[in-house]
Amino acid sequence: MISSINIYCQDSFELTGYWGLPNTVTGTVLGFESNPSNFSFIKDWQFNILYGSEFSGEVNSTLYSIGISKTISAHNISVRYTPGYQKEFIQSTGETIIFNDSSSQSLSASYNYKELFGFGYSYKFSSQLNTGISLRYFNQEFNREIGTPVFGDTSNYFIRENLNEKINTWKADIGIDFNLNDKFKFKAATVNLLNFGDETQNDEFKGFELKQDLNAFIAASYLPAEQINFNLLFETSKSFQAGITGSAGNFIYGLTSFHDTYQQPFIAGVIPAFGYKNDFINVLLSGIKYFTDRKSSQDFNNFSSEGIHNIINNGYSYDKAVLSVSFVLNTLEVQKLKLIDVETVSDIYPALLNNYLSTPFAYGTVVNLTNENLEVKPSSKINGMHNEEIQSPSIIINPFDTVKVPYYTVIPENYKGDKPVLSYADFYIATSNNEPEDHIQKAILVNGINAWDGKVINLRYFINRDINFSMNYSKTVLSSYKELLDTIPAALSVFYKAKLLFNDFIKRLVYTSDPRATAEYVQFPKQTIEIKGGDCDDLSVAYCSLLESVGIQTALVDYKPDGDVRHVNVLFNTELDPNQAKFITTNDNKYFIRANNKSKDEIWIPVETTSLTDFNDAWNIGVEKFNKDAIDDLGIAKGTVEIIDVY
Amino acid sequence: MKTIIIFALLTFTLTAQTYKAVEVKGDVKYRSETSEKWNDLKPGSSIGIDEVISTGNNSSVKLQMRDLNFSLEENSALQVGNIKKMSMDELLLALAMEDMINVPLDNKKGTSDNTATYGTHENGKEVSSKINDDFGIKRLNGAMQLANSGLEESALLVAKETYRKYPGTKNISSYLIFFAYIFYSKGLYEEALNEFNQVKKLKLSSSEATKVETAIEEINKLLLNN
Numbered sequence: 001m002i003s004s005i006n007i008y009c010q011d012s013f014e015l016t017g018y019w020g021l022p023n024t025v026t027g028t029v030l031g032f033e034s035n036p037s038n039f040s041f042i043k044d045w046q047f048n049i050l051y052g053s054e055f056s057g058e059v060n061s062t063l064y065s066i067g068i069s070k071t072i073s074a075h076n077i078s079v080r081y082t083p084g085y086q087k088e089f090i091q092s093t094g095e096t097i098i099f100n101d102s103s104s105q106s107l108s109a110s111y112n113y114k115e116l117f118g119f120g121y122s123y124k125f126s127s128q129l130n131t132g133i134s135l136r137y138f139n140q141e142f143n144r145e146i147g148t149p150v151f152g153d154t155s156n157y158f159i160r161e162n163l164n165e166k167i168n169t170w171k172a173d174i175g176i177d178f179n180l181n182d183k184f185k186f187k188a189a190t191v192n193l194l195n196f197g198d199e200t201q202n203d204e205f206k207g208f209e210l211k212q213d214l215n216a217f218i219a220a221s222y223l224p225a226e227q228i229n230f231n232l233l234f235e236t237s238k239s240f241q242a243g244i245t246g247s248a249g250n251f252i253y254g255l256t257s258f259h260d261t262y263q264q265p266f267i268a269g270v271i272p273a274f275g276y277k278n279d280f281i282n283v284l285l286s287g288i289k290y291f292t293d294r295k296s297s298q299d300f301n302n303f304s305s306e307g308i309h310n311i312i313n314n315g316y317s318y319d320k321a322v323l324s325v326s327f328v329l330n331t332l333e334v335q336k337l338k339l340i341d342v343e344t345v346s347d348i349y350p351a352l353l354n355n356y357l358s359t360p361f362a363y364g365t366v367v368n369l370t371n372e373n374l375e376v377k378p379s380s381k382i383n384g385m386h387n388e389e390i391q392s393p394s395i396i397i398n399p400f401d402t403v404k405v406p407y408y409t410v411i412p413e414n415y416k417g418d419k420p421v422l423s424y425a426d427f428y429i430a431t432s433n434n435e436p437e438d439h440i441q442k443a444i445l446v447n448g449i450n451a452w453d454g455k456v457i458n459l460r461y462f463i464n465r466d467i468n469f470s471m472n473y474s475k476t477v478l479s480s481y482k483e484l485l486d487t488i489p490a491a492l493s494v495f496y497k498a499k500l501l502f503n504d505f506i507k508r509l510v511y512t513s514d515p516r517a518t519a520e521y522v523q524f525p526k527q528t529i530e531i532k533g534g535d536c537d538d539l540s541v542a543y544c545s546l547l548e549s550v551g552i553q554t555a556l557v558d559y560k561p562d563g564d565v566r567h568v569n570v571l572f573n574t575e576l577d578p579n580q581a582k583f584i585t586t587n588d589n590k591y592f593i594r595a596n597n598k599s600k601d602e603i604w605i606p607v608e609t610t611s612l613t614d615f616n617d618a619w620n621i622g623v624e625k626f627n628k629d630a631i632d633d634l635g636i637a638k639g640t641v642e643i644i645d646v647y
Numbered sequence: 648m649k650t651i652i653i654f655a656l657l658t659f660t661l662t663a664q665t666y667k668a669v670e671v672k673g674d675v676k677y678r679s680e681t682s683e684k685w686n687d688l689k690p691g692s693s694i695g696i697d698e699v700i701s702t703g704n705n706s707s708v709k710l711q712m713r714d715l716n717f718s719l720e721e722n723s724a725l726q727v728g729n730i731k732k733m734s735m736d737e738l739l740l741a742l743a744m745e746d747m748i749n750v751p752l753d754n755k756k757g758t759s760d761n762t763a764t765y766g767t768h769e770n771g772k773e774v775s776s777k778i779n780d781d782f783g784i785k786r787l788n789g790a791m792q793l794a795n796s797g798l799e800e801s802a803l804l805v806a807k808e809t810y811r812k813y814p815g816t817k818n819i820s821s822y823l824i825f826f827a828y829i830f831y832s833k834g835l836y837e838e839a840l841n842e843f844n845q846v847k848k849l850k851l852s853s854s855e856a857t858k859v860e861t862a863i864e865e866i867n868k869l870l871l872n873n
Binding site for chain 1: 811812
């Protein structure tokens with residue numbers, strides 16, 4: 001006679017039904033049954049308690065399990081203690097012992113099945129793939145009362161004895177999770193893959209052990225929308241489960257029906273569930289409703305011949321309700337942003353001071369890992385150049401979006417490194433609390449202070465670098481010509497200043513071709529004047545700097561490489577009206593007209609700064625080259641000559 | 648042998664850039680590209696493409712380069728290099744260059760921030776801006792002769808440059824009308840319209856006014872149809 005039934009899980013059947021939703025929607029209840037690998041989504045710590053009641057005519061409440069799980073990097077370890085996972089069958093053997101006082105005692109047998117504890121380990125290979133193993137410990141205890149005859153001298157009698165045997169066994173299974181995409185997810189696991197432990201010794205109890213048929217299951221989930229999820233699980237024993245689960249805000253719900261090969265009817269029962277979930281706690285109330293009457297006594301012969309395959313779900317299980325509470329403890333900061341990669345698009349040229357304020361030197365690929373808009377604050381630090389991080393402008397990234405984030409930087413004005421250095425840069429991304437979320441280090445070439453990237457437009461940084469020196473130099477020179485400058489008409493002032501400065505500038509210089517033919521090297525104005533020489537870049541930079549320092553508008557003329565030869569010289573604005581040209585030249589070939597930004601025409605003059613005889617020669621040579629290359633050969637229109645205004 | 652061939656080619660190239668003054672009448676002078684000084688042009692002299700020729704009253708010069716002859720009439724000036732046939736594409740490129748040469752409009756500063764001045768000349772005497780456009784008119788005369796010789800593209804460029812360098816010449820309606828019609832004939836309607844609109848602002852004779860109005864009307868129709 002079956003007198004007591006408790007149901008506990010053994011194979012793929014879980015007390016709370018089959019939960020296949022993403023873990024952002026549902027929580028876990030540390031079920032080792034449905035998949036040994038399903039702990040990988042736990043971010044840090046999780047504690048879990050299952051408490052429930054059975055309805056066998058009376059309500060029996062019990063603590064089913066306590067579990068704890070911890071994730072370290074890609075590894076997760078779980079331990080579950082299951083004090084309430086047990087089921088006991090009691091049978092009246094039909095034998096009765098009658099005592100001397102005519103009292104009697106019926107003899108009975110008991111078959112007690114327990115799952116005491118389990119261990120789980122899972123490993124997360126990627127966001128798509130994780131696998132795991134579970135190891136569970138079972139205890140089965142069989143006891144049978146028998147009456148043993150004792151033959152005495154005067155009388156024969158029976159004494160009651162207990163026939164007892166304990167079997168301790170282990171069971172191991174493996175499983176795998178594969179998330180194909182956001183809509184399709186798959187699981188597979190073994191059932192009773194490895195079983196080892198004690199063998200039953202007593203013939204009396206052989207055949208009553210928990211059935212350990214080797215099986216496997218596969219499960220698939222389909223998520224047509226974020227709030228709903230269809231699940232199907234099939235076990236090779238030909239049992240299956242089908243369920244629908246979903247969420248509405250923080251509330252979760254589900255309904256699973258199951259077919260069990262070893263139970264009747266075909267759909268043996270359903271498992272409704274309803275719960276609440278937030279970032280810290282997950283409460284789930286579920287129940288099991290069987291479709292057959294479980295409250296009457298059942299034939300022992302069925303139990304004797306078929307045994308049970310599952311402690312909590314078998315033909316003798318009662319309806320039950322289970323309350324599952326999971327506590328989530330995150331001692332780790334949850335990563336919100338990920339910096340996938342950084343591409344440096346430019347070496348660092350320290351001379352180009354403010355260039356990197358407007359032109360990114362690197363781009364980071366950043367992913368928003370959350371479901372909310374995030375403000376991303378990129379910052380970088382170049383080793384040997386910066387003592388602290390340089391912030392770049394913030395960017396808002398949409399949930400789960402991937403964007404390219406530009407990194408700008410600042411070159412310290414006091415940077416003096418004169419040799420190229422293969423350094424490294426640290427790239428950070430942070431959220432609004434300024435705590436770095438991710439970090440990548442990349443090698444970067446920091447050129448010497450005089451290195452130039454070959455873009456003529458960037459020579460303006462060299463021009464501006466020593467502007468105070470240039471101003472002092474120009475002041476000194478022009479002061480020595482004060483009398484002359486005082487007597488000339490005001491309109492000619494710019495022309496004469498430019499002429500006087502050039503003549504003073506070049507009389508002490510010599511032209512030298514660039515000794516660094518491959519690595520472009522440009523001197524700052526002060527260096528050119530102190531070294532007393534330079535090539536076309538150096539001389540043009542220095543002369544522009546002198547003119548700009550006294551308010552004369554200049555432009556660089558970039559004669560693009562024809563073969564290996566590239567050349568740069570200077571234009572300056574005389575600020576003369578075209579009608580005033582005759583005051584500086586009678587030859588209308590020697591100047592050209594540019595409209596200023598107010599559409600007023602002004603006379604500009606080309607000057608070849610490598611002509612170191614005097615201003616007039618430099619002007620004439622500049623005219624010849626400019627007229628031929630820029631005008632007659634249509635160089636400006638064809639792009640072989642470019643005029644680059646310094647400011 | 649190779650050396651001789653190269654030398655021969657080089658000689659041809661050099662001579663190809665040079666005209667010969669085959670006939671010189673009256674006051675004809677020339678000036679190199681960067682020189683401030685005019686020199687008398689003698690018959691039989693060679694003259695390079697970078698040089699400018701200027702003729703006085705009742706003066707002219709006939710230039711010859713191989714089979715090409717060009718006569719520059721009185722009161723005209725022309726850079727020898729302008730005596731060339733240009734393609735329409737070259738003309739369009741050259742016209743586009745004007746805008747490219749100008750200071751960018753997005754440059755907020757017409758001049759540098761630095762306004763330092765030295766000496767007292769800022770308050771000193773002013774240069775007279777009295778316009779002397781005689782040489783500009785000579786340039787336009789030279790451009791007209793280019794056009795009349797079939798070198799219209801080159802003529803337009805010379806005229807455009809002259810208008811920039813000698814702004815006073817833009818007040819002479821006959822030249823403006825002449826070159827506006829060349830733009831028109833070349834199908835450069837927007838340029839032609841700009842020129843005619845410039846002319847329209849000047850004091851015109853009644854016949855000129857009629858021609859200009861008619862031209863503007865026709866061009867507007869063409870532009871609308873396009």
